[in-house]
Amino acid sequence: MSERPDRTLRRFLGYDMKRAFAAIQADVTAVLAPHGLRMLTYSVLTVIRDNPGLRQSQLSEILLIERPNLVLILDELEGLDWISRTRARDDRRAYELRVTLKGRRVCDRATAAVADHDTRMADGLTAADRQALHLALNRIESNGRSSHDDADQLSRP
Amino acid sequence: MSERPDRTLRRFLGYDMKRAFAAIQADVTAVLAPHGLRMLTYSVLTVIRDNPGLRQSQLSEILLIERPNLVLILDELEGLDWISRTRARDDRRAYELRVTLKGRRVCDRATAAVADHDTRMADGLTAADRQALHLALNRIESNGRSSHDDADQLSRP
DNA sequence: CAAGATAGTTATGAATAGTAACTAATATGC
DNA sequence: GCATATTAGTTACTATTCATAACTATCTTG
Numbered sequence A, B: 001m002s003e004r005p006d007r008t009l010r011r012f013l014g015y016d017m018k019r020a021f022a023a024i025q026a027d028v029t030a031v032l033a034p035h036g037l038r039m040l041t042y043s044v045l046t047v048i049r050d051n052p053g054l055r056q057s058q059l060s061e062i063l064l065i066e067r068p069n070l071v072l073i074l075d076e077l078e079g080l081d082w083i084s085r086t087r088a089r090d091d092r093r094a095y096e097l098r099v100t101l102k103g104r105r106v107c108d109r110a111t112a113a114v115a116d117h118d119t120r121m122a123d124g125l126t127a128a129d130r131q132a133l134h135l136a137l138n139r140i141e142s143n144g145r146s147s148h149d150d151a152d153q154l155s156r157p
Numbered sequence C: 001c002a003a004g005a006t007a008g009t010t011a012t013g014a015a016t017a018g019t020a021a022c023t024a025a026t027a028t029g030c
Numbered sequence D: 001g002c003a004t005a006t007t008a009g010t011t012a013c014t015a016t017t018c019a020t021a022a023c024t025a026t027c028t029t030g
Helices: A013-035 A039-050 A056-063 A067-079 A101-121 A127-154 B013-035 B039-050 B056-063 B067-079 B101-121 B127-154
Strands: A083-087 A095-099 B083-087 B095-099
Touching: A013 A039, A013 A101, A013 B013, A013 B039, A013 B101, A013 B127, A039 A056, A039 A067, A039 A095, A039 A101, A039 B013, A056 A067, A056 A095, A067 A083, A095 A101, A101 B013, A101 B127, A127 B013, A127 B101, A127 B127, B013 B039, B013 B101, B039 B056, B039 B067, B039 B095, B039 B101, B056 B067, B056 B095, B067 B083, B095 B101
Parallel strands: none
Antiparallel strands: A083 A095, B083 B095
């Protein structure tokens, strides 16, 4: 086997990103586990924390999670009494999501742990490197989104 | 809903990376589909193309795929006659993996398409930006790996 | 008010990933 | 040289995540 057996793939951003993300995911999963959270439940909890009264469909748009998949996650968090679903007064189909006091403590502790993890994963990068990385990732995300939008526009009457 | 409903998560590299990678994945999946490939089958095919005679266990180490999961992927590629499994002469437990002529054509065309896709996803980034991004991603990957290694070293007698 | 749209849910399926246990072949140690 | 352990590949099974269709109950609109 040659010394760089994945040399062709290494030229692609997607490949390096998949591997870097896998490393992050493994680490953050281990960091969150003691808090009783997974990546998915943590991000849901945090977005609700930042946006009290949020509706499930808004949450699903923010985190790009299909509505049906969100239901079970919210059931789990509600079962732990970390969030509450209360019927909206102005629209009785919808729920207003809120983080409970208990959930707030869990969320804040987890956020501190994830911030530590994030710093660790960025070890060896300067603040400027990190900033550039965030910008590049946001750029790629929006490049991806805009290619979808193009297709949508073309297929629209 | 506030104007940046995921502001807390946006400070974390992992979150931006998950979203950027999701964008790449959606795009590359669409790019590969006409070639009859998925991300997984494409990367397997490409690594075999770069390393004729490779063993399944080596491949699984390179691409971080568990050996059992590789079996079905190789079955699929072998069924399409894009790769061949031939018993190794020096070790009759092992297979030597090779890309067939047919597989080579598919692989090379797919690689050209993925290279295009990669350029598109990096639109708005300079060559220096791309280079820095690769470096940062490799750094993060190795930061993740070294935290695993640390644990291994501690638990070693 | 009837028709259509929306919020949440249920049921279900596909893709990926992970573990345990098996077989056949090889390597090791007495 | 042979028993033992290890390795390569496989099978079977499980858990997660993600995606789609269809249902209910409410709301909106013509």
